[in-house]
Amino acid sequence: MSVTTTARFEIKYRSYLTPEGRLTGTPPAIASDPDLLKRLYRMMVLVRIFDSKAIALQRTGQLGTYASCLGHEATHVAIGAAMAPEDVFFPMYREYGTQLWRGVHMEEILAFWGGDERGTTFRDQPLDFPWAVPIATQTLHAAGAALAFKLRGEKRVAVTVIGDGGTSQGDFYESLNAAGVYQLPAVFVIANNQWAISVPLKAQTACETLAQKAIAAGLPGLQVDGNDVLAVHEAVSEALEKARGGGGASVIEALTYRLSDHTTADDARRYRSATEVEDAQKKEPIGRLRRLLVARQLWSDQDEEALVQDCQRQVDVAVQSYQAYGRPACSDMFDYTFAELPESLRAQREAALAEGPARG
Amino acid sequence: MSVTTTARFEIKYRSYLTPEGRLTGTPPAIASDPDLLKRLYRMMVLVRIFDSKAIALQRTGQLGTYASCLGHEATHVAIGAAMAPEDVFFPMYREYGTQLWRGVHMEEILAFWGGDERGTTFRDQPLDFPWAVPIATQTLHAAGAALAFKLRGEKRVAVTVIGDGGTSQGDFYESLNAAGVYQLPAVFVIANNQWAISVPLKAQTACETLAQKAIAAGLPGLQVDGNDVLAVHEAVSEALEKARGGGGASVIEALTYRLSDHTTADDARRYRSATEVEDAQKKEPIGRLRRLLVARQLWSDQDEEALVQDCQRQVDVAVQSYQAYGRPACSDMFDYTFAELPESLRAQREAALAEGPARG
Amino acid sequence: MAKVTLVEAVNLALARALADDPRVVLLGEDIGVNGGVFRATAGLQERFGPARVLDTPLAESMIAGLAIGMAAMGMRPVAEIQFSGFIYPTIDQMINHAGRLRTRTRGRLSVPMVLRAPSGAGIHAPEHHSESNESLFAHMPGIRVVMPSSPTRAYGLLLAAIQDPDPVVFFEPTRLYRLNKQEVPDNGQPLPLDTCFVLREGGDLTLVSWGAMLHETLETARWLAENEQVSAEVIDLGTLSPIDYETILESVGRTGRLVIVHEAPRTAGLGAEIAAEIAERALYELEAPIIRVTGYDVVTPFFKLEHDFMPSIDRIRRAAHQVLEP
Amino acid sequence: MAKVTLVEAVNLALARALADDPRVVLLGEDIGVNGGVFRATAGLQERFGPARVLDTPLAESMIAGLAIGMAAMGMRPVAEIQFSGFIYPTIDQMINHAGRLRTRTRGRLSVPMVLRAPSGAGIHAPEHHSESNESLFAHMPGIRVVMPSSPTRAYGLLLAAIQDPDPVVFFEPTRLYRLNKQEVPDNGQPLPLDTCFVLREGGDLTLVSWGAMLHETLETARWLAENEQVSAEVIDLGTLSPIDYETILESVGRTGRLVIVHEAPRTAGLGAEIAAEIAERALYELEAPIIRVTGYDVVTPFFKLEHDFMPSIDRIRRAAHQVLEP
Numbered sequence A, B: 001m002s003v004t005t006t007a008r009f010e011i012k013y014r015s016y017l018t019p020e021g022r023l024t025g026t027p028p029a030i031a032s033d034p035d036l037l038k039r040l041y042r043m044m045v046l047v048r049i050f051d052s053k054a055i056a057l058q059r060t061g062q063l064g065t066y067a068s069c070l071g072h073e074a075t076h077v078a079i080g081a082a083m084a085p086e087d088v089f090f091p092m093y094r095e096y097g098t099q100l101w102r103g104v105h106m107e108e109i110l111a112f113w114g115g116d117e118r119g120t121t122f123r124d125q126p127l128d129f130p131w132a133v134p135i136a137t138q139t140l141h142a143a144g145a146a147l148a149f150k151l152r153g154e155k156r157v158a159v160t161v162i163g164d165g166g167t168s169q170g171d172f173y174e175s176l177n178a179a180g181v182y183q184l185p186a187v188f189v190i191a192n193n194q195w196a197i198s199v200p201l202k203a204q205t206a207c208e209t210l211a212q213k214a215i216a217a218g219l220p221g222l223q224v225d226g227n228d229v230l231a232v233h234e235a236v237s238e239a240l241e242k243a244r245g246g247g248g249a250s251v252i253e254a255l256t257y258r259l260s261d262h263t264t265a266d267d268a269r270r271y272r273s274a275t276e277v278e279d280a281q282k283k284e285p286i287g288r289l290r291r292l293l294v295a296r297q298l299w300s301d302q303d304e305e306a307l308v309q310d311c312q313r314q315v316d317v318a319v320q321s322y323q324a325y326g327r328p329a330c331s332d333m334f335d336y337t338f339a340e341l342p343e344s345l346r347a348q349r350e351a352a353l354a355e356g357p358a359r360g
Numbered sequence C, D: 001m002a003k004v005t006l007v008e009a010v011n012l013a014l015a016r017a018l019a020d021d022p023r024v025v026l027l028g029e030d031i032g033v034n035g036g037v038f039r040a041t042a043g044l045q046e047r048f049g050p051a052r053v054l055d056t057p058l059a060e061s062m063i064a065g066l067a068i069g070m071a072a073m074g075m076r077p078v079a080e081i082q083f084s085g086f087i088y089p090t091i092d093q094m095i096n097h098a099g100r101l102r103t104r105t106r107g108r109l110s111v112p113m114v115l116r117a118p119s120g121a122g123i124h125a126p127e128h129h130s131e132s133n134e135s136l137f138a139h140m141p142g143i144r145v146v147m148p149s150s151p152t153r154a155y156g157l158l159l160a161a162i163q164d165p166d167p168v169v170f171f172e173p174t175r176l177y178r179l180n181k182q183e184v185p186d187n188g189q190p191l192p193l194d195t196c197f198v199l200r201e202g203g204d205l206t207l208v209s210w211g212a213m214l215h216e217t218l219e220t221a222r223w224l225a226e227n228e229q230v231s232a233e234v235i236d237l238g239t240l241s242p243i244d245y246e247t248i249l250e251s252v253g254r255t256g257r258l259v260i261v262h263e264a265p266r267t268a269g270l271g272a273e274i275a276a277e278i279a280e281r282a283l284y285e286l287e288a289p290i291i292r293v294t295g296y297d298v299v300t301p302f303f304k305l306e307h308d309f310m311p312s313i314d315r316i317r318r319a320a321h322q323v324l325e326p
């Protein structure tokens, strides 16, 4: 035959929890696990309260530039909840929901954005990678870690998150390709929040979906409603199970929206309309989960009040710890450059210490 | 609905001329253009004779490392024939068939592999890019050129070729993405010869096809029989027409086979079986076109003999010109570094010239 | 004539180049509607249209590669990299193509592009937003590297970079972006790319620096003049590669003393190049060892310690005293 | 004990590391069945299996990024880049992650990886196969850069690089791969990464070099001894970053004369760093200006002119004469 079809693909989309808080279709098992639903809800609320506090700290000069996660809570928290402790997480820079679930402390997050390397020591989470500011680079680390797990025969999975903008980077593509070739235990979540700073999705790619980028690496790609904690949890859990069982990597595109400015250094009003943000606001993830819980009588106004108070208290404690960090030692700059200080750095270190703390 | 399908894709494959030299399906118009068929054939034979001469020169110490195009002739020549003169070609390193069609001289190709920059001056082809040895980098130049054409409103197309191995590079993906976003007049041909030096396709990617990589950029992807000059010519012509008309970029995967070692520095027997090569040999492109021409009584033994003699003569002339190149001037090293020699290079240039030609 | 900041001067120069030369096109992440994260391209897309000021997908190797293709086809692309910490993916394209297309084709094709990037620490930015990596580019043949240190020089040098027939990497010191203002006549006049700028004349010692560190270097010179009657000549390197050694040699010939100040790490930093060259060519004029005051050989720390990393006025003054009384 | 070439010594060291340490994994393009385009990994996949010696897809940034992830998870990846002209896409991963993961996490995570790459000109290779770019890596904090100049040192330094707890970029001079043989006992003994190697003692002048250029440098020293009774001390830098200055200073303290020889372009090459540092710390011991004999500030030419580009024995000898009779 002169013309034949050699390959066919399709991208599916999953969503169970509507913005109104109703379940549709055949929801996953966690829909009937009230405890887990409530834990997810609590964490999403904690993250949101933490987030607004961090912005307040920045606005009052107590924190450096900060990247808000407003609107991404379902995606981030669901990833954390789906992962096993021995899995390893490779974040970009705003997945606080995942990190808090996995034992990173709020004061560590603040310290990072406060300009202090001690923020990335993750005292209760020794293996997760720190934030990766150079976009997409972390996806290769995830692939490398997954390769290590596979070569050592460990049943662990590397999970990474990347933004819609990040999917334009060659590193992202190369990591998917490696994951395909080596059948790696890895899960790539694309947190598609529609914007890369001021660049809207349609100026980032001509693709209809970002999930279809998986096809270029021979991987399965799936779209989910990223504001539906059930859908994300199910998709990530399935991908983890598959990866853990030797079935290779998956790509999950979580459709969400960045409700805040890109960072506190950004002013999104310059490039997007208030209407668009208002529309997105209506689909935000926390309200819809609360509505579900309330409708099922799993949640009351009192619960809400108590939760908010508790979260605020936790955040306050974290802020205090952060503020107690003080200045790192100048010598730290040298002492962790290599495992052992080379001779040539010794003199520089002494000179620097002799300077005393700098102004600025 | 909880689960929906949001996108569907398929990859088609086209082939008209069987290895036996028979036409199948609905062949493109050029099947009934004997002159063009004969021109294509002549060029394919010239390229093959040139290629074997180049290898001979290398074996006898008259040329540096050389990358043979044995087996790729249909793909390469068809691209050249489909392009318009004002289009621009961005080669990798073995597309002599395209280049000769477009006015690059055989002695220039030899000079390049003979270690002489004058090989890339392309005296009768002032705009095409020189060879790009760093794999995949050229695809971005093609995208950039296409962007220039588009911004200036010119009806010109940038055409580039990349190998199967090259498709694993981030640069390739980034160039496709740019071509999608800006709807660029560009054609990306993947010359899938099954091997990247010693790495077979299945160790390069988990993809079923390489054409499907287009999906990751929202571009159309098509597979063709790369040993079928009609199929390649049709596919490239259509892609060019589309691009020229403002319809954007295309990806074409031409399925062929590298019948030779990777370069003269390689020994393919180390990593692939003789049987595989023999099987591929049966599908090589020149024999099948000759069989078609002969069956249609467009070609005789005498024609063949005359052609071979003519090609040999042309190649001999080119080898003589190449051998007459001599040594480039040492000053060339400096004089083309910048448009104008900076003061700091002047002293280095004088010092270098004072050295006299180096041994080595 | 209004006074403008350095980043406004960059904006002025870009606007002027766009207006004067139809081949000029800007491209980069967030440079369109948003006007660049530092506002260097503010208003330019509105004024010149989206075909002259292009937002790109998020991919730095792509930005450099597109610019090379455009430049070789006769345009004058001016590409922005959002921070110099994200410039590394361009290196392959810059060294393997931008810097060598002319020589490889014996002049048939060339790459008149500019790669702009903010550079340096001191603005309390997040990780990877405070790097100084000019010396990596200075080591690349066929590429000019430029870094202005005032609004006037930003304007004139950027125009020169855009007009230059070869690739230029143009670093803009973020710490100076809004530090102070100058009257910058928008006259379309480029400044030369083959000479240093003597910012202050003096006969006792020579201070060479570039970019933001000139701020501290000049302050040190002023302090020395006011407090110790020492007259320091201050030279702004301006074009970091190829280097104009004549100006420096002439100065050191008079002063016999040289201190080089830069923010990048010391080892294989550009200060080494200057020190080596001057020491070779002016050894017998030197009254004291050439001293480099530089960032340490450590990763630029997160911002709580960035001022411990960057050369301070104290350190520069101490070096000056060392060369004055060796 | 058979004599081996430099590339065979690399192979021996890799085999030894694979045998001794289960964490060691090799990865790279064509390193498996094919044994590497230079045969550095010949036979290793057969011997240690495809889970220890991995062929990778064709993507250098990927190779570096995978190695970082593997290393941080406790493996000891040794990655091969096929030629140093293709190492540039790794720079982003190396500088932004490999070199800083330890300091950014205050020691919680680290990157004990090795990035091996052939380096240098002189083997009539095609374009982009003859580059020397060690100084780009020497400028990166947190990364060691090593380049051996003999089979013995290739073996010992590569073992040391693999055992080192931090990232090491290991350049192998292609020109020396098969130039000559040495007896290399396969004893698993690493050589130190914190000292230079004095290859020849002498009191009249000091010649510092690394990699393939040591060949010409040593020949020059021999010539000077035989023909002019001049005794040149020849120092192999070995580890190019961080540099062991003590050995060089001690030597220059005795000879008062220093010539540095390297193949990479002059500007911001590593020779500048050494010259600057020695001139600063030993100015008063210097009897003559320090001279750098280097590649020119041009793109490494195609191979017909490569020997015009590379420092020749003539040039080194002329520099020696200059410092001897300044």
Ligand SMILES: Cc1ncc(C[n+]2csc(CCOP(=O)(O)OP(=O)(O)O)c2C)c(N)n1
Pocket (backbone or CB within 6 Å): A094, A133, A134, A135, A162, A163, A164, A165, A166, A167, A191, A193, A195, A196, A197, A258, A262, C029, C058, C060, C082, C086
């Ligand atoms: C390599 C690189 N280039 C540029 C930047 C600057 N930058 C920071 S965030 C960002 C946009 C990222 O968008 P996206 O990937 O969609 O993630 P989001 O911030 O929307 O979550 C850019 C361009 C960077 N951090 N790294």
Ligand SMILES: Cc1ncc(C[n+]2csc(CCOP(=O)(O)OP(=O)(O)O)c2C)c(N)n1
Pocket (backbone or CB within 6 Å): B094, B133, B134, B135, B162, B163, B164, B165, B166, B167, B191, B193, B195, B196, B197, B258, B262, D029, D058, D060, D082, D086
């Ligand atoms: C960036 C880069 N990495 C590595 C190489 C070395 N190399 C040259 S050709 C080649 C294989 C290319 O395979 P493919 O893309 O399939 O093209 P083919 O040679 O088969 O036509 C490699 C690895 C290179 N030239 N550039």
Ligand SMILES: [Mg+2]
Pocket (backbone or CB within 6 Å): A163, A164, A165, A191, A192, A193, A194, A195, A196, A197, A258
């Ligand atoms: Mg986004």
Ligand SMILES: [Mg+2]
Pocket (backbone or CB within 6 Å): B163, B164, B165, B191, B192, B193, B194, B195, B196, B197, B258
């Ligand atoms: Mg191939």
